Amino acid sequence: MDLLCVERLSDCRLAERDPVIFEDMRVLQNILNLETLFIPSCNYFGTVQKDIQPFMRKVVTTWMLEVCEEQRCENQVFPLAVNFVDRFLCCCPISRRQLQLVGSVCLLLASKIRQCHALSVDLLCVYTDHSVRPEDMRNWELLVLSKLKWTVTAVTxxxxxxxxxxxxxxxxxxxxxxxxxxxxxxxxxxxxxxxxxxxxxxxxxxxxxxxxxxxxxxxxxxxxxxxxxxxxxxxxxxxxxxxxxxxxxxxxxxxxxQQASLGPLPGKLPSSTTPTTKVSNVTDADESRQPETPTDVQDVHF
Structure with a gap:
């Protein structure tokens, strides 16, 4: 007898809420007891990371969120990916040119862990406007995992x-x-x-x-x-x-x-910025303004 699989890969329905998990108070207590194990060990700006400043992290994490929203990722993917970024940056010095690469790799890892259909390497490279190469992402995936000591679950x-x-x-x-x-x-x-x-x-x-x-x-x-x-x-x-x-x-x-200064053209709706908009020449003076979506953090200058 032939076996027929009728599962639809496009079916992205979420699992129903498990009453056993949510009715038992011990689950929440265990989560609260474990959360301190996954908090970044230090504020790495100026200590571990000499070439990265807080506003650069904010630019990259904003881009990561927009990628998740564009791809309709599960809600838990983004906070887990940012947790990976911060824990990695606590123990491995990098340059500003590598920051978006780290963000991309962490998105890849988090999507593999927290949703059924992971983001692909090629797709993430497209979102970086090809400033990150697929072979770099695969190599850095192993590096990030080793620095995280393969602890790829975290409380968020x-x-x-x-x-x-x-x-x-x-x-x-x-x-x-x-x-x-x-x-x-x-x-x-x-x-x-x-x-x-x-x-x-x-x-x-x-x-x-x-x-x-x-x-x-x-x-x-x-x-x-x-x-x-x-x-x-x-x-x-x-x-x-x-x-x-x-x-x-x-x-x-x-x-x-921004809406008041630009304004929609007659007969047209204003278009939204996609996660592949390029940002260049970010200076210290730009730190106070709302960053746009980056595609190439290599263009961050002072």
């Missing part, structure tokens, strides 16, 4: 959000709570200031900021409940929430200014 803010939302009453009051919280988690992983922050702290701040934005009336109640579940200090959560709000305000003001 994404892993904590669903467990917290499952245990708080306000999570079902607004359907966009989870979506907004995960978006803010991604924003936290872009910011260099949070390199050594615990994932539970980033998740707690993102959830509270999302709820505050959707329903300001229950802000204090949310903060107390989330901090109790994630073992975080309310003051630390408030500090990250204020930073998130400042970044969001800056992003929105920058986008509004």
């Amino acid at each position: 803010g994404f892993d904590i959000v669903d467990h917290v939302l499952h245990r708080v009453p306000f999570s079902t009051s607004h359907p966009l709570t989870r979506q907004h919280a995960l978006t803010l988690v991604d924003l936290c992983y872009i910011e260099p200031e949070f390199i050594q922050s615990r994932p539970s702290l980033l998740a707690a701040a993102s959830i509270c900021a999302a709820v505050r934005g959707l329903n300001p009336a229950c802000g204090s109640t949310v903060l107390t409940s989330v901090c109790a579940l994630t073992r975080t200090e309310p003051k630390a959560v408030e500090r990250i929430m204020r930073h998130i709000e400042v970044v969001l305000a800056t992003e929105m003001a920058s986008q509004q200014q």
